[in-house]
Amino acid sequence: MRTLIKGATIVNADATTRADVLVDGERIALIGENLDATADRTVDASGKWLIPGAIDVHTHMELPFGGTFAKDTFETGTRAAAFGGTTTIIDFAVQPRGGSLRQGLDAWHEKADGKACIDYGFHLIISDVRDDVLSEMDQLVDEGVTTFKLFTAYPGVFFSDDGAVFRAMQQTAKNGGLIMMHAENGLAIDVVAGQNFAAGNTDPYFHGTSRSPVFEGEATNRVIRLAEVAGAPVYIVHLSAAEALDEVRRARDEGLPAFAETCPQYLFLSLDDMGNGFEGSKFVCSPPLRPADHQEELWRGLVHDDLQVVSTDHCPFDFHGQKELGKDDFRKIPNGLPGVENRVDLLHDGGVVGGRITPNRWVELISTAPAKLFGLPQKGVVAVGADADLVVYDPKRTHTISASTHHMAVDYSCYEGRSVTGAADLVLSRGKIVVDGEEWLGQAGDGRFLRRQRSPFLH
Ligand code: URP
Ligand code: ZN
Ligand code: ZN
Numbered sequence: 001m002r003t004l005i006k007g008a009t010i011v012n013a014d015a016t017t018r019a020d021v022l023v024d025g026e027r028i029a030l031i032g033e034n035l036d037a038t039a040d041r042t043v044d045a046s047g048k049w050l051i052p053g054a055i056d057v058h059t060h061m062e063l064p065f066g067g068t069f070a071k072d073t074f075e076t077g078t079r080a081a082a083f084g085g086t087t088t089i090i091d092f093a094v095q096p097r098g099g100s101l102r103q104g105l106d107a108w109h110e111k112a113d114g115k116a117c118i119d120y121g122f123h124l125i126i127s128d129v130r131d132d133v134l135s136e137m138d139q140l141v142d143e144g145v146t147t148f149k150l151f152t153a154y155p156g157v158f159f160s161d162d163g164a165v166f167r168a169m170q171q172t173a174k175n176g177g178l179i180m181m182h183a184e185n186g187l188a189i190d191v192v193a194g195q196n197f198a199a200g201n202t203d204p205y206f207h208g209t210s211r212s213p214v215f216e217g218e219a220t221n222r223v224i225r226l227a228e229v230a231g232a233p234v235y236i237v238h239l240s241a242a243e244a245l246d247e248v249r250r251a252r253d254e255g256l257p258a259f260a261e262t263c264p265q266y267l268f269l270s271l272d273d274m275g276n277g278f279e280g281s282k283f284v285c286s287p288p289l290r291p292a293d294h295q296e297e298l299w300r301g302l303v304h305d306d307l308q309v310v311s312t313d314h315c316p317f318d319f320h321g322q323k324e325l326g327k328d329d330f331r332k333i334p335n336g337l338p339g340v341e342n343r344v345d346l347l348h349d350g351g352v353v354g355g356r357i358t359p360n361r362w363v364e365l366i367s368t369a370p371a372k373l374f375g376l377p378q379k380g381v382v383a384v385g386a387d388a389d390l391v392v393y394d395p396k397r398t399h400t401i402s403a404s405t406h407h408m409a410v411d412y413s414c415y416e417g418r419s420v421t422g423a424a425d426l427v428l429s430r431g432k433i434v435v436d437g438e439e440w441l442g443q444a445g446d447g448r449f450l451r452r453q454r455s456p457f458l459h
Contacts, residue, residue, distance in 0.1 A: 001040050005023070011362075025388075031382070054087065071409050090147070090370075093124050117445075118446070124137075129160060235261070262298050314338060317334040345422050359395075399423050401418045
C-alpha cells in the first residue's frame, strides 16, 4: 500500500516545512516538494498539518483498581486513542503481589496481543521489590520492557518504602532502565483521609483536600534524592502541583537527570470540579486536581522544559456502577480519569491556540520527547525511514468534546461540552489508514508489541 500525502505543512519538533510525503508499506519512503510518485491513495492535505502520530506513555487499560477494572480494553482504548491522533501507547503491566514481573507481563500480553489497534509497549508496575525481582528487571530491560513504575502512594496496594524504591533505582543505574515514580506521601495522605472520613467528610471533594500538594512536593524531592544517590535517572509521572514542579526544576538546575510529565487534567481541570456532591467522583484521580492557580505554573514548566512530556494517565471508570463504589466513602472511589482520546486536541487548543506553546513544542510534548525518553527511535518524527505513524491534523476545525460522541468505553467525559479547536482528519498507523474523519478503518490486532530500547537521552 502506497499513500501520497500532498501539500501538507509538516510539523516536527525541530522544524516546520512544506512538502509531500510518500508512504510505502509501513514506512515513510520519500519527502520532497511536488513528488511525482504513483500511489494507491493520494491525500490532499493542503491547509492541514502533518504531524508524527502522538505517543501516550501513560495508560491503564483494564487496570484492576479498588475492586473493579478500568473500563477500556486494549481494543476500545486504542481505537479511541487513534481517533484522537495517538498511534502508540505504553501501558502499565502490574506485578501481582508476591508474584513475579514475568507473571504481570504475561497477563498484560494476554490482554493486549491480538486486540490492540495501534502499537503498544509496556512498563512494569513493581510493588514487591525482592532479590529475584531485581534480577528480573535486568531480563525485562533486555527484552524491551525498559521502564518500571513504583509508588510512594497507595499503602497496602502499590506502595513501596524508600528502601525498596532505592534498590530498584540502583538496579536501573546498572541496567540502563528507568524508574517512573508516583510521588505522593501515601502514608500521611491516609492519615488525613481517615480523619476526614471520621469527621463525616465523605464526599469526593475530600479526596482532593486529603492529598496536600505539599505531600506531592515532599515525595518528589525524596525520590529525586534517592535517585541522585543511586546514580539513576528518574521520571515523575502525572505531576500535578507547583510544589512538585519546584523540586524537579531545582534538580534539573543542579544537572540531575530528573524528568517529569503532566497530564491534561492538571492543565484544564481544578479542585473546584470535585465539588458538586457525588458528581465530583468523575474527577477523582491521584494526585488529585489542584486549585486552579497551579495550572499556569505547569504551563510554564512545559514552556521551559522542566516538564518534558504530556501523557494522559488514562484510567477510565464509569460514573454509574464504578465510581459509585465510593458513594458513602471517597476512599472507595476508583482513582482515575478517561482522556486517551482528548490529549492531542486539548493540548493544541490550550497550548497552541492559547498562545502558550508553538506547534513544534506541541509535537515535542505529545510525540517526539516520549519517543526519545522511552526508547522508540522509529517513532515521534516525520522523516524518511521512520514508521509511517502520521496524523493529518486540521488546526482550524472546532469540535465539542462529549461522552455522546467520544469513542472511549466510559459513560462520561471530564470535558463534557468543552469546545476545542484542532482535530485529527486522517490517522495512519504504520502506513495503514485507521481513521478517516469519523470512519474507523483499523482493526483489533493491527497493533504490534514494541520492544523498546534503553533510552540514550536519560543522562
Ligand atoms: O488516579 C490515578 N492516577 N489512577 C491510575 C493509577 C495511577 O496512580 O496512575
Ligand atoms: Zn500513579
Ligand atoms: Zn497512572
